[in-house]
Amino acid sequence: MEHQISSAFWVLSFVILTSAILLVSLKNVFHCALFMVLCLFSVAGIFILLDAEFLAAAQVLIYVGAVSILMIFAIMLTNNLTNRVIKQTNENGLVSLFVCLSFAVGAIMLISKTHSWNYRANELGHDNSLILGKYLMTEFMLPFEVISVLLLAAMIGAIALARKERS
Amino acid sequence: MFYYLALAAMLFSIGLFGVLTRRNTIGILMSLELMFNAANINFVAFNKFIVTDGLTGQIFAMFIIAVAAAEAALGLAIVLLIYRNWRGIDTEHYNVMKW
Amino acid sequence: MDFPFPEYNLQYMLPEIFLFVWALVVISFDLLSKRNNGSTTGYLTLFGIAIAGLLLGLVGNGKGFGKMFINDNVAVFFKVIFLGAAFMAVGSSFGVMQKKIVNHRGEFYALLLMSTTGMMFLSSSQELLSIYLGLELTTIPLFAMAAFYKDDKLSVESGIKYFIIGAFSSALMVYGMSFLYGLTGSTDLAQMKVAFFKTHLQFGDMGIVMILALIMLAAGIGFKLALPPFHQWAPDVYEGAPTPVAAFLSVGSKGAGLIAFAKIFVDGLYAYHSPDMAPNDWGMLIGILAIAAMVLGNVLAIRQTNIKRMLAYSSIAQAGYIMIGMVALSASGIASVGFYLFIYLFANMGAFAAVAVFEDMTGSCQIKSYAGLARTSPFFSAVMAVFLLSLAGIPPLAGFLAKYYVFASVVDVAQRSADSSWMYWMVGIGLLTTVFALFYYANVIKVMFFSPETSPYKVEAPLPAKAVLAIGVIGVLLFGLYPEPILQFATGISSSLHFMP
Numbered sequence: 001m002e003h004q005i006s007s008a009f010w011v012l013s014f015v016i017l018t019s020a021i022l023l024v025s026l027k028n029v030f031h032c033a034l035f036m037v038l039c040l041f042s043v044a045g046i047f048i049l050l051d052a053e054f055l056a057a058a059q060v061l062i063y064v065g066a067v068s069i070l071m072i073f074a075i076m077l078t079n080n081l082t083n084r085v086i087k088q089t090n091e092n093g094l095v096s097l098f099v100c101l102s103f104a105v106g107a108i109m110l111i112s113k114t115h116s117w118n119y120r121a122n123e124l125g126h127d128n129s130l131i132l133g134k135y136l137m138t139e140f141m142l143p144f145e146v147i148s149v150l151l152l153a154a155m156i157g158a159i160a161l162a163r164k165e166r167s
Numbered sequence: 168m169f170y171y172l173a174l175a176a177m178l179f180s181i182g183l184f185g186v187l188t189r190r191n192t193i194g195i196l197m198s199l200e201l202m203f204n205a206a207n208i209n210f211v212a213f214n215k216f217i218v219t220d221g222l223t224g225q226i227f228a229m230f231i232i233a234v235a236a237a238e239a240a241l242g243l244a245i246v247l248l249i250y251r252n253w254r255g256i257d258t259e260h261y262n263v264m265k266w
Numbered sequence: 267m268d269f270p271f272p273e274y275n276l277q278y279m280l281p282e283i284f285l286f287v288w289a290l291v292v293i294s295f296d297l298l299s300k301r302n303n304g305s306t307t308g309y310l311t312l313f314g315i316a317i318a319g320l321l322l323g324l325v326g327n328g329k330g331f332g333k334m335f336i337n338d339n340v341a342v343f344f345k346v347i348f349l350g351a352a353f354m355a356v357g358s359s360f361g362v363m364q365k366k367i368v369n370h371r372g373e374f375y376a377l378l379l380m381s382t383t384g385m386m387f388l389s390s391s392q393e394l395l396s397i398y399l400g401l402e403l404t405t406i407p408l409f410a411m412a413a414f415y416k417d418d419k420l421s422v423e424s425g426i427k428y429f430i431i432g433a434f435s436s437a438l439m440v441y442g443m444s445f446l447y448g449l450t451g452s453t454d455l456a457q458m459k460v461a462f463f464k465t466h467l468q469f470g471d472m473g474i475v476m477i478l479a480l481i482m483l484a485a486g487i488g489f490k491l492a493l494p495p496f497h498q499w500a501p502d503v504y505e506g507a508p509t510p511v512a513a514f515l516s517v518g519s520k521g522a523g524l525i526a527f528a529k530i531f532v533d534g535l536y537a538y539h540s541p542d543m544a545p546n547d548w549g550m551l552i553g554i555l556a557i558a559a560m561v562l563g564n565v566l567a568i569r570q571t572n573i574k575r576m577l578a579y580s581s582i583a584q585a586g587y588i589m590i591g592m593v594a595l596s597a598s599g600i601a602s603v604g605f606y607l608f609i610y611l612f613a614n615m616g617a618f619a620a621v622a623v624f625e626d627m628t629g630s631c632q633i634k635s636y637a638g639l640a641r642t643s644p645f646f647s648a649v650m651a652v653f654l655l656s657l658a659g660i661p662p663l664a665g666f667l668a669k670y671y672v673f674a675s676v677v678d679v680a681q682r683s684a685d686s687s688w689m690y691w692m693v694g695i696g697l698l699t700t701v702f703a704l705f706y707y708a709n710v711i712k713v714m715f716f717s718p719e720t721s722p723y724k725v726e727a728p729l730p731a732k733a734v735l736a737i738g739v740i741g742v743l744l745f746g747l748y749p750e751p752i753l754q755f756a757t758g759i760s761s762s763l764h765f766m767p
Contacts, residue, residue, distance in 0.1 A: 050214075096188045106478075245425050
């Protein structure tokens with residue numbers, strides 16, 4: 001059973017891959033951050049195609065809204081010359097390129113050769129944000145609590161590290 | 168579904184390439200986000216086509232997003248420390264110890 | 267669909283809840299006391315860990331939050347190890363607190379407690395999502411703690427390296443987990459096992475993409491365990507990080523990686539080897555990693571001049587010995603792994619505590635600055651020698667028994683199964699590398715005891731560090747002569763993992 005691949009998928013994946021490649025190859029870090037926004041925004045589009053509306057919203061809010069702003073702030077705080085063009089890749093670029101290309105080809109081959117997916121007759125329906133919330137409050141309640149501890153720990157750590165000391 | 172998985176695999180290897188080759192620490196962080204997103208696409212695609220009873224895949228993806236955000240915040244705090252110590256954030260600055 | 271609320275059974279996770287609350291108490295106390303007495307904060311933390319240990323002894327085995335939290339023998343055993351590691355790390359941190367970390371003592375201890383909470387949660391998890399979250403909660407505070415000397419370039423460097431490696435490895439791990447989820451339709455380890463059999467019956471195999479998932483998972487956990495070829499980060503991080511943090515990393519985070527490995531591979535995927543792969547094939551893969559770890563770790567440790575780097579390479583080698591017990595994939599193998607980790611806790615934490623005490627005195631971690639220490643502080647040198655000899659595996663000490671049980675469990679399996687000559691080879695190589703190991707451990711002892719000059723330093727340890735050293739020595743000596751209680755405790759583990767006999 002194959003899902004009808006819409007033209008939206010092709011457009012989105014083209015945008016994702018192009019911006020991802022630009023992200024890892026551009027010289028200016030600031031432009032890279034902008035392409036990261038574009039890339040992650042299109043991933044949110046993919047989520048909508050896959051009936052994960054709530055995730056798409058979370059993706060936009062957290063990645064596009066918070067993380068990328070954080071990145072851009074960090075770039076502005078740390079790069080004394082944002083427009084300075086310096087070499088952004090290190091010397092083992094060719095080896096890495098080979099490794100990653102072979103990884104991509106190998107992974108896609110392995111995926112295409114696998115036939116033992118247990119496809120279900122019905123696909124996941126739309127409008128599952130409500131069910132998602134119910135799952136979070138019942139079955140996945142403990143991980144939900146744990147991640148709040150994790151966020152607190154990350155916050156304490158980040159504040160303790162980034163704070164300038166009065167000497 | 169194959170197309171979604173292939174897209175995720177390509178995104179993952181682009182992120183891998185970025186982590187291996189970027190010299191800018193923030194560049195490495197951004198490439199890491201790509202890798203996490205590849206895993207997310209996988210989870211959501213599996214949830215849509217294969218495991219249609221339950222939403223474990225979407226919930227897992229949501230937790231990955233949250234953890235990645237926490238990691239990014241902490242990572243950028245360490246990047247600030249690097250900047251204060253070396254006045255620059257390229258990886259060669261802090262490679263004073265041999266790998 | 268209806269969504270019943272799960273039975274919470276909060277009483278089973280009292281130690282975790284208490285530790286988390288105590289972390290907040292420690293932070294608030296440090297803020298309210300105007301940050302001026304670090305040692306009170308430290309004692310408060312020690313007290314909290316002790317209380318959590320007591321609570322752990324009181325709560326019984328059971329399940330909570332549906333399938334999310336399970337307190338069985340494995341969980342309790344590893345929780346004891348994690349609490350012990352946290353206790354000894356805090357105990358050896360008092361000197362550091364007086365001199366180097368002046369501003370954020372409360373945060374430091376709170377992060378340590380939260381990391382311990384993560385490890386304990388991890389050892390109670392039966393499900394990929396909670397394993398992932400537990401690992402993250404373990405490592406995220408450690409990233410910050412490794413970089414805690416904010417003006418020290420080495421420390422910041424070790425922080426960023428540990429961060430990049432940690433995030434990278436969890437990206438690999440999550441990608442692997444996504445395929446496991448797709449192939450089995452569940453993230454619950456118990457349901458995964460059922461799904462493996464079903465899929466196998468239906469299609470004849472699990473699908474070739476399983477290999478990709480396994481490689482990704484093994485690489486992700488291999489990074490956390492610092493198994494070669496994923497070990498390069500460990501010496502740098504151990505050298506740069508504050509010494510108590512390095513100690514905590516070497517036992518705590520290694521134990522966390524180990525329990526994740528045991529849960530996913532030994533417990534969860536054990537079903538997978540029986541239909542498609544013989545257990546031996548799978549064991550051989552771990553065996554190769556273990557051999558690489560033993561050889562690389564021990565050989566590279568010989569050339570080190572910095573004692574923290576030396577201990578880092580030695581801990582890579584120790585991880586190799588631990589993985590040998592995993593190769594056996596038998597009840598006695600898992601029990602020997604547990605025993606090894608328990609002894610390793612005493613010996614390694616003790617050695618790191620001694621290094622921390624010495625570093626606080628002299629500011630140096632070079633092996634050559636230990637020269638002639640036996641003349642000025644004979645007691646301290648003797649304690650250090652006991653730890654190093656136990657790590658090397660010299661007979662009257664517990665380290666010897668630990669190595670013996672690990673090797674014995676593999677030989678036992680090898681005798682029972684056909685086509686197992688590679689197991690004997692593995693044991694042979696392992697024994698050979700212990701000789702190398704003896705060389706560099708003995709070198710430190712030689713420098714301390716038989717060096718012609720007299721050391722200019724006289725070691726004065728603060729009281730908690732003395733207690734930690736004493737605990738370590740007592741543990742190593744006592745369990746070397748009288749290992750039965752730990753052994754019994756460790757054998758209990760295997761009853762909770764589901765093995766074929």
